[in-house]
Amino acid sequence: xxxxxxxxxxxxxxxxxxxxxxxxxxxxxxxxxxxxxxxxxxxxxxxxxxxxxxxxxxxxxxxxxxxxxxxxxxxxxxxxxxxxxxxxxxxxxxxxxxxxxxxxxxxxxxxxxxxxxxxxxxxxxxxxxxxxxxxxxxxxxxxxxxxxxxxxxxxxxxxxxxxxxxxxxxxxxxxxxxxxxxxxxxxxxxxxxxxxxxxxxxxxxxxxxxxxxxxxxxxxxxxxxxxxxxxxxxxxxxxxxxxxxxxxxxxxxxxxxxxxxxxxxxxxxxxxxxxxxxxxx
Numbered sequence: 091x092x093x094x095x096x097x098x099x100x101x102x103x104x105x106x107x108x109x110x111x112x113x114x115x116x117x118x119x120x121x122x123x124x125x126x127x128x129x130x131x132x133x134x135x136x137x138x139x140x141x142x143x144x145x146x147x148x149x150x151x152x153x154x155x156x157x158x159x160x161x162x163x164x165x166x167x168x169x170x171x172x173x174x175x176x177x178x179x180x181x182x183x184x185x186x187x188x189x190x191x192x193x194x195x196x197x198x199x200x201x202x203x204x205x206x207x208x209x210x211x212x213x214x215x216x217x218x219x220x221x222x223x224x225x226x227x228x229x230x231x232x233x234x235x236x237x238x239x240x241x242x243x244x245x246x247x248x249x250x251x252x253x254x255x256x257x258x259x260x261x262x263x264x265x266x267x268x269x270x271x272x273x274x275x276x277x278x279x280x281x282x283x284x285x286x287x288x289x290x291x292x293x294x295x296x297x298x299x300x301x302x303x304x305x306x307x308x309x310x311x312x313x314x315x316x317x318x319x320x321x322x323x324x325x326x327x328x329x330x331x332x333x334x335x336x337x338x339x340x341x342x343x344x345x346x347x348x349x350x351x352x353x354x355x356x357x358x359x360x361x362x363x364x365x366x367x368x369x370x371x
Contacts, residue, residue, distance in 0.1 A: 138274035138302035141344035146220035147188025163361035170207035256286035
């Protein structure tokens with residue numbers, strides 16, 4: 091008899107603990123979401139944004155927001171290792187408009203003494219803008235369009251001939267929705283037109299999709315970003331499992347792993363993004 095009573099009370103206690111944890115998590119979610127979405131004159135929906143192909147400021151950006159990004163990545167190719175880096179500054183001069191300037195660079199190390207790797211270089215100067223034209227707290231949905239322009243830069247030893255080698259034109263569209271309090275989905279897509287001076291234009295279509303789960307009451311998340319590219323009737327994709335961790339209230343770190351669908355030329359990759367949001371002065 092005592093045994094059955096003990097089991098019964100243990101079940102009740104476990105049920106109460108589970109119920110308390112569920113209610114506690116829901117309160118944390120509600121408090122954090124309300125900090126982002128309420129008490130402001132301009133609407134903004136909390137979204138988890140991808141870490142590899144990131145957005146130009148938050149969707150529904152508010153005037154005065156700003157952010158620095160520092161990225162470092164490593165890709166294992168068949169004959170050489172490719173190291174990527176970027177320095178990026180984002181800011182919102184008015185509500186819902188985000189602007190960005192980015193300088194990406196790449197340097198290479200050959201494997202097994204082979205000397206067929208590309209030359210290290212500053213890739214380009216990137217200027218971008220993004221406007222959120224639809225922000226609905228009721229539907230937990232945001233829509234935006236934007237444009238990225240890249241001025242492609244020559245290799246270091248060819249600066250005397252010319253510094254810039256071409257342009258990349260990249261209009262894009264973004265749709266994001268939060269499902270409940272924790273699950274986030276996003277689609278980022280648009281054509282990329284590359285025009286090197288003296289050559290014909292090359293057009294490819296990028297479709298980037300992502301799904302994230304945000305840890306209750308925090309800015310931390312885990313998720314998957316899939317970068318898909320269509321070029322000359324060929325399809326390629328890279329799967330990027332990722333996580334974001336908050337170090338301080340205005341400092342986060344994102345960690346990304348890249349798994350290419352086609353591994354003939356490119357193998358596994360890693361990417362780390364440090365995100366710093368300076369406090370408004």
